Amino acid sequence: MGNIYEYAKEQYAEVGVDVKDALEKLRKISLSVHCWQGDDVGGFETPDSQLSGGGIQVTGNYPGKAGNPDELKKDLEKMYSLLPGKHRLNLHAIYGDFKGKKVDRNEIGPEHFKTWSDWAGEQGIKLDFNGTFFSHPMADSGFTLSSKDEKIREFWIEHAKRSREITAFFGKEQGSPSVHNLWIPDGAKDQVVDRMGHRTILKNSLDTIYDQKLDGRHIRDAVECKLFGIGSESYVVGSHEFYMGYALSREKLLCLDMGHFHPTESIADKISAVYQYLDEILLHVSRPVRWDSDHVVTLNDDIYALMQELVRSGKINSTYIGLDFFDGTLNRIGAWAVGARASLKGILFALLEPYSQLKAYEEEGNNFGRLALLEEMKSKPFGIIWDEYCREMGTLTDREMLSDVLSYEKAELAERK
Numbered sequence: 506m507g508n509i510y511e512y513a514k515e516q517y518a519e520v521g522v523d524v525k526d527a528l529e530k531l532r533k534i535s536l537s538v539h540c541w542q543g544d545d546v547g548g549f550e551t552p553d554s555q556l557s558g559g560g561i562q563v564t565g566n567y568p569g570k571a572g573n574p575d576e577l578k579k580d581l582e583k584m585y586s587l588l589p590g591k592h593r594l595n596l597h598a599i600y601g602d603f604k605g606k607k608v609d610r611n612e613i614g615p616e617h618f619k620t621w622s623d624w625a626g627e628q629g630i631k632l633d634f635n636g637t638f639f640s641h642p643m644a645d646s647g648f649t650l651s652s653k654d655e656k657i658r659e660f661w662i663e664h665a666k667r668s669r670e671i672t673a674f675f676g677k678e679q680g681s682p683s684v685h686n687l688w689i690p691d692g693a694k695d696q697v698v699d700r701m702g703h704r705t706i707l708k709n710s711l712d713t714i715y716d717q718k719l720d721g722r723h724i725r726d727a728v729e730c731k732l733f734g735i736g737s738e739s740y741v742v743g744s745h746e747f748y749m750g751y752a753l754s755r756e757k758l759l760c761l762d763m764g765h766f767h768p769t770e771s772i773a774d775k776i777s778a779v780y781q782y783l784d785e786i787l788l789h790v791s792r793p794v795r796w797d798s799d800h801v802v803t804l805n806d807d808i809y810a811l812m813q814e815l816v817r818s819g820k821i822n823s824t825y826i827g828l829d830f831f832d833g834t835l836n837r838i839g840a841w842a843v844g845a846r847a848s849l850k851g852i853l854f855a856l857l858e859p860y861s862q863l864k865a866y867e868e869e870g871n872n873f874g875r876l877a878l879l880e881e882m883k884s885k886p887f888g889i890i891w892d893e894y895c896r897e898m899g900t901l902t903d904r905e906m907l908s909d910v911l912s913y914e915k916a917e918l919a920e921r922k
């Protein structure tokens with residue numbers, strides 16, 4: 506390997522790129538890996554909890570999904586062992602350790618997440634959190650925080666407040682901020698005439714939630730917009746304009762999910778726009794296929810563009826990079842590993858770009874030089890650098906990972922009902 510790696514490094518050095526420096530930068534980047542790929546967004550409120558309601562959907566029934574916190578932790582440990590670097594965990598409120606008791610969403614507290622926090626401390630993993638505003642009878646009308654029914658609204662406001670308290674608890678325990686992301690499914694299949702009414706109610710509900718001041722050393726608040734969902738095709742209350750305005754006026758993080766815009770719209774181009782006004786943002790790295798389908802992330806053009814934009818803009822370190830995909834049709838640990846590794850590869854590819862040279866060509870008006878160098882970079886020996894990085898970080902190469910995941914399936918997942 507030594508010689509091939511040396512050759513690869515020289516290939517990059519020839520265009521002014523220092524591979525060691527790029528790997529050093531990559532080592533410091535943590536993805537916030539979502540827990541919900543492990544069980545198709547079911548959660549542990551009841552033994553048979555399943556994702557339901559509008560705005561979000563999962564397909565597939567591949568055997569071996571995690572059915573309780575212990576199984577999920579085991580799968581997470583396996584998945585983290587396949588990722589080079591140290592990464593965070595993003596939990597949802599439905600994943601509490603409820604110990605077989607019925608705990609409704611307006612009753613959850615840090616006590617239900619203590620075993621997660623202890624486990625994360627042992628593993629050296631930092632936690633992020635999300636309130637869960639779906640898969641619940643109180644969300645059946647299609648409206649939660651923007652509902653005109655005061656009882657429904659109050660229920661979800663209480664849930665959000667408690668979710669933020671759990672987030673702050675994580676932040677305190679881990680000694681650095683935990684990100685609380687808020688996504689609600691609110692919207693409607695068909696035309697809504699009082700669009701203004703629901704948005705005004707949502708704004709007021711959010712203001713009530715964030716009125717509760719929590720220590721900024723422990724929590725960061727993010728709000729996630731969406732264009733449309735299955736079952737909310739005609740109207741989504743928390744649209745891009747709504748949350749962009751909210752984040753700007755209330756100093757919140759804006760969460761940009763790759764699947765939450767028009768299919769031809771890329772969030773890569775939004776980075777340099779929103780960073781003119783915001784200090785930090787949250788991303789949900791996903792792969793929409795024709796709709797917000799949350800396919801497993803692969804190293805496709807959208808990922809190249811997004812990561813290039815983060816690196817080129819100098820904002821890679823102020824951006825919380827969360828993952829958000831869930832596919833129940835394949836080995837779930839493999840899905841996690843492929844998606845997270847593809848995201849890291851995208852970042853590495855961007856870090857290996859001769860940006861100053863490209864920028865110089867651009868400023869000189871040498872558009873041919875810019876185009877030719879961008880094309881040249883696509884066939885540099887990137888895979889050799891990636892493999893070496895995996896080895897240096899004590900994990901497996903892509904080739905080795907495949908059989909390792911299948912062995913875990915045989916040894917562990919096949920035993921599950």
Ligand SMILES: C[C@H](O)[C@H](O)[C@@H](O)C(=O)CO
Nearest residue numbers: 541560561635688762829
């Ligand atoms: C489970 C997540 O909270 C959810 O995917 C949300 O982030 C989203 O993107 C809904 O479409």
Ligand SMILES: [Mn+2]
Nearest residue numbers: 729762789829
């Ligand atoms: Mn999302």
